[in-house]
Amino acid sequence: MELLCIRQWISGLLPTWLSAWCIKPVGGALVRQEPEYILLALMGSPLKKIMLCSSEKEIFSVEEQVMVQHSVIINNMIEDGSYNHEESKIPLDCVDSKTLKKVIDYCTHHTHHHNDNQEDLEAWDAQFLNVDSNGLYDLLMAANYLEIRNLLDLIYGTIKNMIKGKKIDEIRRIFNIKDHGFTPEEEEQNRKEYPHFY
Amino acid sequence: MLRHLIAHLHQLLHTSSTTSPTSPSSSFILQSSSLHNHPRWSFLDIDDNSVDDCCGLVMAAGKSGNLRMVEPLKHPSTKKPRRDQSRGKSSGRSSMTEVMEQQIWKDFPEDLIEAVIARLPIATFFRFRSVCWRWNSLLNSPSFSQHCAQVQHANPWFYIITQERANSGAMYDPSIKKWYHPTVSALPSKLILFPVASAGGLVCFLEIGQRNFFVCNPLTQSFKELPARSVKVWSPVAVGMTANGNLTGAGYKILWVTCDGEYEVYDSMRKSWSRPGNMPVGIKLPLALNFKSQSISIDSTIYFMHSDPEGIVSYDIATGVWKQYIIPAPLHLTDHTLAECDGRIMLVGLLTKNAATCVCIWELQKMTLLWKEVDRMPNEWCLDLYGKHIKMTCLGNKGLLMLSLRSKHMNRLVTYDIASREWLKVPGCVAPRGRKRQSIACGTAFHPCLTAVA
Numbered sequence: 198m199e200l201l202c203i204r205q206w207i208s209g210l211l212p213t214w215l216s217a218w219c220i221k222p223v224g225g226a227l228v229r230q231e232p233e234y235i236l237l238a239l240m241g242s243p244l245k246k247i248m249l250c251s252s253e254k255e256i257f258s259v260e261e262q263v264m265v266q267h268s269v270i271i272n273n274m275i276e277d278g279s280y281n282h283e284e285s286k287i288p289l290d291c292v293d294s295k296t297l298k299k300v301i302d303y304c305t306h307h308t309h310h311h312n313d314n315q316e317d318l319e320a321w322d323a324q325f326l327n328v329d330s331n332g333l334y335d336l337l338m339a340a341n342y343l344e345i346r347n348l349l350d351l352i353y354g355t356i357k358n359m360i361k362g363k364k365i366d367e368i369r370r371i372f373n374i375k376d377h378g379f380t381p382e383e384e385e386q387n388r389k390e391y392p393h394f395y
Numbered sequence: 396m397l398r399h400l401i402a403h404l405h406q407l408l409h410t411s412s413t414t415s416p417t418s419p420s421s422s423f424i425l426q427s428s429s430l431h432n433h434p435r436w437s438f439l440d441i442d443d444n445s446v447d448d449c450c451g452l453v454m455a456a457g458k459s460g461n462l463r464m465v466e467p468l469k470h471p472s473t474k475k476p477r478r479d480q481s482r483g484k485s486s487g488r489s490s491m492t493e494v495m496e497q498q499i500w501k502d503f504p505e506d507l508i509e510a511v512i513a514r515l516p517i518a519t520f521f522r523f524r525s526v527c528w529r530w531n532s533l534l535n536s537p538s539f540s541q542h543c544a545q546v547q548h549a550n551p552w553f554y555i556i557t558q559e560r561a562n563s564g565a566m567y568d569p570s571i572k573k574w575y576h577p578t579v580s581a582l583p584s585k586l587i588l589f590p591v592a593s594a595g596g597l598v599c600f601l602e603i604g605q606r607n608f609f610v611c612n613p614l615t616q617s618f619k620e621l622p623a624r625s626v627k628v629w630s631p632v633a634v635g636m637t638a639n640g641n642l643t644g645a646g647y648k649i650l651w652v653t654c655d656g657e658y659e660v661y662d663s664m665r666k667s668w669s670r671p672g673n674m675p676v677g678i679k680l681p682l683a684l685n686f687k688s689q690s691i692s693i694d695s696t697i698y699f700m701h702s703d704p705e706g707i708v709s710y711d712i713a714t715g716v717w718k719q720y721i722i723p724a725p726l727h728l729t730d731h732t733l734a735e736c737d738g739r740i741m742l743v744g745l746l747t748k749n750a751a752t753c754v755c756i757w758e759l760q761k762m763t764l765l766w767k768e769v770d771r772m773p774n775e776w777c778l779d780l781y782g783k784h785i786k787m788t789c790l791g792n793k794g795l796l797m798l799s800l801r802s803k804h805m806n807r808l809v810t811y812d813i814a815s816r817e818w819l820k821v822p823g824c825v826a827p828r829g830r831k832r833q834s835i836a837c838g839t840a841f842h843p844c845l846t847a848v849a
Contacts, residue, residue, distance in 0.1 A: 353450035387521075
């Protein structure tokens with residue numbers, strides 16, 4: 198009986214002890230903390246979260262700093278005060294839940310790992326974009342809508358790599374360009390203008 | 396007892412976390428952009444660590460009661476510079492063709508297509524102009540121009556003139572190590588023009604008689620002859636060029652200056668030359684300008700090298716102010732030239748001592764105004780220069796240097812990336828349908844910009 202009480206007492210005090218020792222639980226692991234951050238933590242949690250609502254009405258909670266760093270649209274909303282932390286959520290009607298989750302993953306990873314090795318980051322990005330064409334397209338639209346510059350650059354780069362080796366006829370087929378308006382003579386004219394690039 | 400405590404701790408942590416441990420969005424890691432601190436967190440996984448370590452952790456806190464328990468772990472900064480990002484990057488997609496076959500791309504929005512096209516390799520862009528009339532007219536499109544301005548090219552290109560064919564040039568793309576030889580030059584073929592400066596994707600040429608200036612975009616070959624200078628000057632001129640901003644329509648300014656202190660500025664927006672004033676009294680005339688060294692421009696300031704006294708003279712085009720810096724040159728230095736990288740002023744030159752020659756790189760220490768050696772060419776390469784009378788020409792001095800090393804029996808080209816400190820060999824410049832490596836007379840680096848218009 199006494200042992201149980203002691204255990205309960207310890208378990209009650211444990212969170213306080215942990216925070217005093219500047220160790221916070223983060224998803225099953227212990228995280229060391231810098232003294233400056235302790236001070237901030239003691240002043241009250243600066244870690245604001247914001248709510249994003251997908252087109253399927255699913256709510257995602259994400260750190261404000263993460264989204265503000267990456268998305269120009271969300272940054273503007275927070276800065277001009279149109280977002281109220283207590284009550285509102287940001288509706289993103291053109292982004293579905295699956296895509297929104299991926300976008301949040303991207304922003305979160307790049308915020309927390311921005312000091313990583315460039316090769317590691319690139320490997321993560323390559324893995325991140327290992328999706329089918331629908332997924333890639335949706336990600337592009339979401340990144341364009343939210344104005345996430347580095348994700349946009351990444352996706353543009355991927356698409357550019359896909360098309361750069363293709364023949365002109367293939368490009369026309371992919372992008373459904375039916376009336377291209379070029380006669381073979383005109384194509385030849387183009388080639389003669391900059392022959393060194395062909 | 397302690398083992399029980401640790402186990403209990405473990406249990407508490409698992410129950411206290413609201414989402415799965417692997418989800419990053421549930422972390423409490425603080426990121427304060429105003430502090431500009433690197434996140435110095437490190438994960439201490441209880442599962443992997445021995446219980447003894449954890450005991451140590453707990454015990455130490457218990458003993459000293461000190462808040463600061465552990466040393467901050469610094470992540471080794473092995474970040475490669477951003478310019479390396481596009482080099483040798485493979486997309487790693489095995490099903491590229493399948494992806495592009497999907498119906499989804501048929502409705503691709505126009506402005507996003509432009510963003511993708513702006514990122515294509517230059518040669519591919521010219522090939523794809525024939526896809527349709529819309530893509531063909533992108534060079535004149537303001538929206539495409541904006542997309543191009545947003546693209547960060549990893550490396551500059553180089554435009555060079557060879558001694559064998561002085562009235563036509565060649566271009567080098569260091570990302571794919573390829574030379575391009577335009578067979579039809581847009582510039583008047585009867586004139587011999589030397590590239591003397593570049594900014595904003597445009598190259599400034601000076602005619603051999605030092606009378607007329609031409610400005611050209613080497614990629615599209617659109618060029619313009621500048622109006623004649625208001626002063627007929629017969630002495631040699633040093634030339635500098637700055638771009639007014641990032642966008643291609645923002646314009647550029649060109650400065651020429653002589654040893655007598657005469658100078659003029661061309662403003663591309665006003666399309667005229669102007670004489671902003673005289674050299675300040677403090678600068679001793681005549682200026683012994685080093686005409687072999689190209690100028691550099693950082694923001695709106697152009698820097699020229701001068702000897703006697705050794706140093707740099709600078710002109711801020713925005714404020715119209717000339718300044719002179721006396722900087723002693725390193726000993727035994729020849730064929731030296733200014734270079735710049737991300738706002739840092741560098742010097743590259745040949746160091747010859749007792750028949751041993753090496754190419755060295757110095758950086759200007761702004762506080763002390765002294766050159767500090769920061770790198771030199773690898774020893775194996777320097778051995779090839781031993782005992783030979785070498786002449787070095789710098790063919791590009793913006794971030795990526797291209798150096799031509801020539802002696803009686805040697806004609807070598809190398810590039811040096813100032814940021815990544817990488818030395819690379821350059822394939823010889825061989826004329827189309829030719830076999831012999833050509834000797835490069837002079838050249839300049841330029842940032843490839845499809846929509847830059849002279």
